[in-house]
Amino acid sequence: MGDSVSWSPPPLIRNPWLRYGLYIGAAIYLSLALGTLHLNWARLAQGLDRGWAFISAFAHPDIAKHGREIFEGFVESLTMTAVATAAGVAISLPVGLGAARNLVPMPVYLLCRGIIAVSRTFPEIIVAILFVKMFGFGPLAGVATLAFATIGFMSKLLAEDIEDIDASQVEAIRATGAGPFQVLNYAVQPQVMARFIGLSVYRLDINFRESAVIGIVGAGGIGATLNTSFERYEFDTAASILLMIIGIVMVTEYASSLVRGRLR
Amino acid sequence: MAIWACWLVTVLALVQCWNILNENTIWDFVYDAPAQAGDLIGRMFPPRWSVLPSLWQPLWDTVNMATLGTLLGVVIGVPVAFLAARNTTPSVLLARPLALTAIVSSRSINALIWALLLVTVLGPGVLAGIIAIGLRSIGFVGKLLYEAIEEVDTKQVEAIEATGASGPQRLIYAIVPQIMPAFAGIAVYRWDINIRESAVLGLVGAGGIGLQLNASVSRLAWPEVTVIFAAILVTVFLSEWVSAQVRKRII
Numbered sequence: 001m002g003d004s005v006s007w008s009p010p011p012l013i014r015n016p017w018l019r020y021g022l023y024i025g026a027a028i029y030l031s032l033a034l035g036t037l038h039l040n041w042a043r044l045a046q047g048l049d050r051g052w053a054f055i056s057a058f059a060h061p062d063i064a065k066h067g068r069e070i071f072e073g074f075v076e077s078l079t080m081t082a083v084a085t086a087a088g089v090a091i092s093l094p095v096g097l098g099a100a101r102n103l104v105p106m107p108v109y110l111l112c113r114g115i116i117a118v119s120r121t122f123p124e125i126i127v128a129i130l131f132v133k134m135f136g137f138g139p140l141a142g143v144a145t146l147a148f149a150t151i152g153f154m155s156k157l158l159a160e161d162i163e164d165i166d167a168s169q170v171e172a173i174r175a176t177g178a179g180p181f182q183v184l185n186y187a188v189q190p191q192v193m194a195r196f197i198g199l200s201v202y203r204l205d206i207n208f209r210e211s212a213v214i215g216i217v218g219a220g221g222i223g224a225t226l227n228t229s230f231e232r233y234e235f236d237t238a239a240s241i242l243l244m245i246i247g248i249v250m251v252t253e254y255a256s257s258l259v260r261g262r263l264r
Numbered sequence: 265m266a267i268w269a270c271w272l273v274t275v276l277a278l279v280q281c282w283n284i285l286n287e288n289t290i291w292d293f294v295y296d297a298p299a300q301a302g303d304l305i306g307r308m309f310p311p312r313w314s315v316l317p318s319l320w321q322p323l324w325d326t327v328n329m330a331t332l333g334t335l336l337g338v339v340i341g342v343p344v345a346f347l348a349a350r351n352t353t354p355s356v357l358l359a360r361p362l363a364l365t366a367i368v369s370s371r372s373i374n375a376l377i378w379a380l381l382l383v384t385v386l387g388p389g390v391l392a393g394i395i396a397i398g399l400r401s402i403g404f405v406g407k408l409l410y411e412a413i414e415e416v417d418t419k420q421v422e423a424i425e426a427t428g429a430s431g432p433q434r435l436i437y438a439i440v441p442q443i444m445p446a447f448a449g450i451a452v453y454r455w456d457i458n459i460r461e462s463a464v465l466g467l468v469g470a471g472g473i474g475l476q477l478n479a480s481v482s483r484l485a486w487p488e489v490t491v492i493f494a495a496i497l498v499t500v501f502l503s504e505w506v507s508a509q510v511r512k513r514i515i
Contacts, residue, residue: 029331033328033331033332034332036324036325036328036390037390037391038389038390039391040387040389043386043387044386044387044391046387047385047386047387050384050385051385051386054381054384054385075284076284078281079281079284079285080285082277082278082281083278083281083282083285086274086278121497121500122493122497123460123461123463123464125376125464125467126464126477126493126496129481130304133300133304134297134300134301134304135297135300139285140285143285209372209374210374212373212374212377213374213376213377216376216380216467216468217467223377226377226380227380230380230381230384231384233384238381242373242377245372245373246368246369246372246373249368249371249372250368250372253368253372
């Protein structure tokens with residue numbers, strides 16, 4: 001029985017030099033990164049009490065104390081979400097069409113891709129800071145931020161969908177003597193519409209989540225209420241807001257998956 | 265007919281939304297927005313490049329927050345994914361709903377809100393940022409990974425089971441090899457997103473370059489803001505490039 005062979009699964013990275021090099025590099029990086037943490041244990045110990053206070057606040061969330069503010073915050077957030085999604089989707093239609101290489105000439109393509117790149121590069125919260133400076137505090141800055149982010153997201157995905165469409169259908173419509181708008185309407189639109197609607201619903205869902213955040217820098221919505229409640233250490237109010245956000249996100253996520261499922 | 269009813273409801277809702285928005289907006293501020301934008305751009309240029317040397321440390325912190333946060337998210341997210349996947353969960357009645365709830369809660373709350381919370385609990389600093397990024401990543405990693413686990417090829421699982429493998433052996437030899445590429449892709453993709461997120465976490469006090477950004481914006485030092493934006497942009501582009509390269513190699 002001396003020649004029993006033990007088998008082990010092949011490693012993910014085949015080259016042993018690269019594999020062990022990566023392990024060692026990762027170890028060095030980890031020790032360096034952990035070394036710069038500067039943990040303040042006294043402050044952490046103090047924080048544990050507060051952490052526990054917050055966790056226990058989830059057991060008795062308090063909506064009543066600041067009920068009006070919470071209600072207004074959510075109405076504002078939902079309003080911002082709806083308007084921004086509608087405006088963003090409406091604007092992203094022409095931009096997305098212009099960014100599809102198989103439909104438009106090169107200059108238009110570059111311009112639209114440029115718009116998409118600008119919109120996708122900056123995190124929402126930074127855009128929100130700039131819009132708050134421009135439009136003043138309030139939900140309009142939030143709407144502008146969310147619409148701006150929606151344009152990049154929707155246009156990019158729409159353009160990619162259009163670039164992937166079946167070219168023979170476009171040719172068939174063109175062969176009947178159709179103009180560019182007829183080609184759009186009868187060859188392109190039927191192929192991408194279902195997915196476009198699905199993506200819009202998905203973006204609605206994302207925009208609501210983001211609307212809860214951009215209030216932190218003054219762009220309106222529930223984020224502002226949440227920020228205030230943290231600053232006052234009113235954990236019971238904060239917990240109730242967080243639970244409501246989770247609840248609404250669950251509902252919208254379920255609804256959007258339902259809509260997308262029916263479209264497919 | 266139903267479609268037109270849908271359109272009608274949508275338009276009515278939007279009009280109502282616009283009314284609410286209109287009430288809460290001070291239009292005088294909006295009318296001079298173009299002037300404000302011009303003023304802003306005028307103030308942002310020329311950039312004050314002399315602040316660049318003081319940005320290396322915060323940038324290093326930002327990358328660390330993203331990396332360690334991703335690590336934390338992966339370490340917790342992977343077991344959660346195995347609990348949530350229908351074909352690996354120990355109990356469909358108890359463990360699966362719990363894991364799914366954890367995933368949804370983590371996904372629905374943005375890293376900035378987690379950071380806001382953790383800064384009040386743990387005090388400002390990089391640690392709050394790492395945990396915030398980690399908590400947000402659990403849901404992302406968990407969701408994508410459990411979907412990958414549910415889609416594994418059942419033939420390989422059956423083949424391993426036919427050799428008399430135990431539960432853990434079934435996981436290691438039949439399921440893990442199949443989801444490994446997906447897992448690596450998900451982790452790198454999340455890391456890339458986390459770089460973006462950790463760049464702004466400082467706005468609520470959680471360390472990194474966002475802290476500098478917040479300080480400069482509060483002092484209205486717009487020439488410095490330009491430099492910080494540039495630093496964030498370059499970092500984001502680099503991380504996107506790295507992540508794209510790694511994912512290309514894997515897939």
